[in-house]
Amino acid sequence: MYLILWNAGVLGILIPQVLGMKINYDGDQVLKIIPQNKDQVLCLQNICSSSQLDLWKPLQPEDINVRSVVHVRIPSVALQPVKEAMLHCSLSFNILVGNLSQLLGSQEEIKLRRRRSISDYDYTIYHPMEEIYNWINVMAEKHSDLVTQHYLGFTYESRPMHYLKISKPSKGPKKIVWMDCGIHAREWIAPAFCQWFVKEIVQNQENDPRIQKILKNIDLYVLPVLNIDGYIYTWTTDRLWRKSRSKHESGACYGVDLNRNFNVKWCNFGSSTNCTSNSYCGASPESEPETKAVVDFVERTKSDMICFLTIHSYSQYILTAYGYSKDLPKSYNETIKVAAMAASELKKKHGTDYQVGSFANLLYEASGTSQDWVHDLGIDFSYTIELRDNGTYQFILPEDQIQPTCEETMAGVMTIIEYVNDKYFPNKASTSCGNLHLYALLSTFLTIVVMT
């Protein structure tokens, strides 16, 4: 029954609309630039600001630094003047994407072709929101002993936000691990991973001792798409939209960067008070209903929450607190150790390199992030994970990379979750380990007996 719904939704209603009204980015290019000195940094900052270019990495001209990588989209009409201006200050560049609309178009074709042939939920393609809503329903119905669907709040455009709770009955008290995906609309690989994660847990919980161990102590809460309005907008209108869809200044501009809207050093660094900006922090902390929904939930559950994961793309980073400062929190020694363990397990799957570090030191300073807000509530294991890739396709990660990306990310994420499980439930960490402890205790006891 659900399969019929999925197919009807996709082929009958959604796709024709999508093709009709989309921004197509015809001839736009994405350039990679690494400024070599202060003058080049200034020059590039000027070009970006004066031409109001769409910076992808970093998000704001102020965050461009000497010898750091810059990715920027240049609209086709601006290509010639921008390239001339760059040559003028001896800035060299590489073309990462030669024609954005061609890249976007080729992926659209693949989607159409593959959708016609699917008969089951396909975790290796990107799904529009109505399919994900359906998928949430199906998971909760088909696996009702393990998975339940819950309401978190409403989006700005009044859509319900649902999360899935994966939980085994237990006599003892349990802890919570939270994971959200898709706080930024265009980072499509993130919601794909949240779905993959739920599938893997459900599919393997009967045979995988590690999952069984974790589910004894921990409930997993997964919010597959946080910024639902924005995600839908990337399907209908603008594939490269980042923010939410709230209206500002009487419709002069739309959207807040939800990951700048949390109440932690709000709007200090890496955020903008200008609502046209991609890092607009909103009118006030928690001004956005999506932010508020997450905040209310975490406030309610913080005494049980032991780990908070927020999934993004791109850059291949596992980031710890802080974003709002280059200073490191007390928790850093341990959280960075765990991040490094996760990156190493991740790499074993497909050889993908990840870097680990604090948000501000590896990426750029950014205040008002969910990771920092949660960390400063007392939940040390609060991570931002930036998935593939490292600059080849950026936000337009091809569907044939969904599976390897999810496989390796699963290995990394499970490493983190297992670590927090073993830390908070040391006695239940594993039976063999428990026996070892007993053994050690016994032999100490025997030694004492013999000596006396």
Ligand SMILES: *[C@@H]1O[C@H](CO)[C@@H](O)[C@H](O)[C@H]1NC(C)=O
């Ligand atoms: C970019 O690609 C699109 C789609 O393939 C094509 O129609 C268009 O002519 C290309 N534009 C340029 C400037 O090459």
Ligand SMILES: *[C@@H]1O[C@H](CO)[C@@H](O)[C@H](O)[C@H]1NC(C)=O
């Ligand atoms: C906001 O940014 C836009 C685009 O850069 C600019 O045109 C506008 O003047 C700015 N508004 C304010 C209030 O600074």
Ligand SMILES: *[C@@H]1O[C@H](CO)[C@@H](O)[C@H](O)[C@H]1NC(C)=O
């Ligand atoms: C973290 O590790 C460094 C180097 O090993 C050490 O100097 C520092 O005291 C540690 N900090 C904390 C808070 O444990």
Ligand SMILES: *[C@@H]1O[C@H](CO)[C@@H](O)[C@H](O)[C@H]1NC(C)=O
């Ligand atoms: C990603 O690419 C940049 C250069 O473009 C390089 O400096 C960086 O080390 C790469 N990161 C990873 C994790 O491979």
